[in-house]
Amino acid sequence: SVKKVRPFALAAFARGLRFDDESVRELMQLQEKLVLTHGRRRRKVAVGVHDAATVRGDLVYKAVGADFEFTPLGWDRPAPISKIMKEHEKGREYAFCLNGRDYPLFCDGEGVLSMPPVINSQRTAVKMRTTDLLLDVTGTDWEACNVALNILCHEFAAAGAKIEAIESDGRLAPETKPHEMLLSLDGVNKLLGVAFKPAEAVKCLRKQRLDATEKNGVLACLTPRYRADFLHPVDLIEEIALGHGYNSFKPKQPSMFTKGSVCVETLQEDKARDALASAGFVEALSRVLCNEDAAFKALSETRFVKIKNPISKEYGSLRGELLPSLLGLLSANTHNPYPQRVFEAGEVVVRGGKEGTQTKRHACAVACHSAASLTEAAAALRHLLESLGVADYALHPCGENRFMKGRQARVMIDGKAIGVIGEVHPQVLENFGLQMPCVAFEVRLDELPYA
Structure with missing residues (x-):
């Protein structure tokens, strides 16, 4: 089902255009820049532009298997999707968006229009004589898709085109109400x-x-x-x-001279970063705002703080720990070589305190490869704690769902739990589409003494 891969599809017609070499290049650049930035390299939003004169019948959005055949743009004969993903330039470039699951197809009465977010069909290629366009936008967030379609429609309307909205699931697209x-x-x-x-x-x-x-x-x-x-x-x-x-704006001279310096919390975070980088891990920088779905997939027991009126579901919560973000990063990089070792040191938001929430600082590291083991994670944890001035700590067995039974432990200092370490549970790996074992640890930097 497309709902599990790319659940949203919108479309519109732009009629009455005239193309030359320059305008075709501008169209291609607009499309590529839009999906590169707003579309997050097509993972969040992808755009297809077709010659509307070749479109017949009703538009259908569906999912098919890897053995389905069609002729992709630039090829002269049909091929199975599995071959297109391995041999076509765009198939190799954007395979990471689908991770080998069901493949979405945008079709009409005569066959395939596009396989978002990878490639269009050769049948609907835009030519110099094209005057009418069909725009298809697919993605994982409806509002992001609607924004992309609005941008395209406004550009073509400014060029003199007539825009025709198309209804999808009872909603006309693009929605233009401010x-x-x-x-x-x-x-x-x-x-x-x-x-x-x-x-x-x-x-x-x-x-x-x-x-x-x-x-x-x-x-x-x-x-x-x-x-x-x-x-x-x-x-x-x-x-x-x-x-x-x-x-x-008129500049104003400061009334007081002050001299700043780096606070001890920042110095501690920098030491943690240096320690994990020297242990062979690559730093990641993810947003504090996140999608709570990642926490569910990670079987996290931490209750993430939800935002009351989020602009987007992708940023509807504040992360309560770092591990789900790093697993999501690894999930997006399964097409890259292994081993993969990543870490992050940064802020999380937890429930509690006078205001109802508190900002804390965590450090988390994950190793993902065929030989990943608890021994590797324990060695990196020891190196981190010693770099932060902690020589005396203990590991006590625990039973969190996100880690494998018997292969996890709480990190204890003076009888107080300051973190957790373990081999990630196979169910969590499956939820994130990871096929390699993962080991991870996460510690609360606020609980550690300042060296």
């Missing part, structure tokens, strides 16, 4: 250091092509659906600053 974001005028003035009046702030937003109204000190701003960069009210404050003009 989102409303609320912004406190006091917050604007505090951050920018300028006493804007309501009418002035609204004028600045309208200079940036953002409609806005003001009521009781609150700005109601309408953000267009082809803009994917409005994640927080501070993004609107930036638009006000741009509308006002950066050169219009």
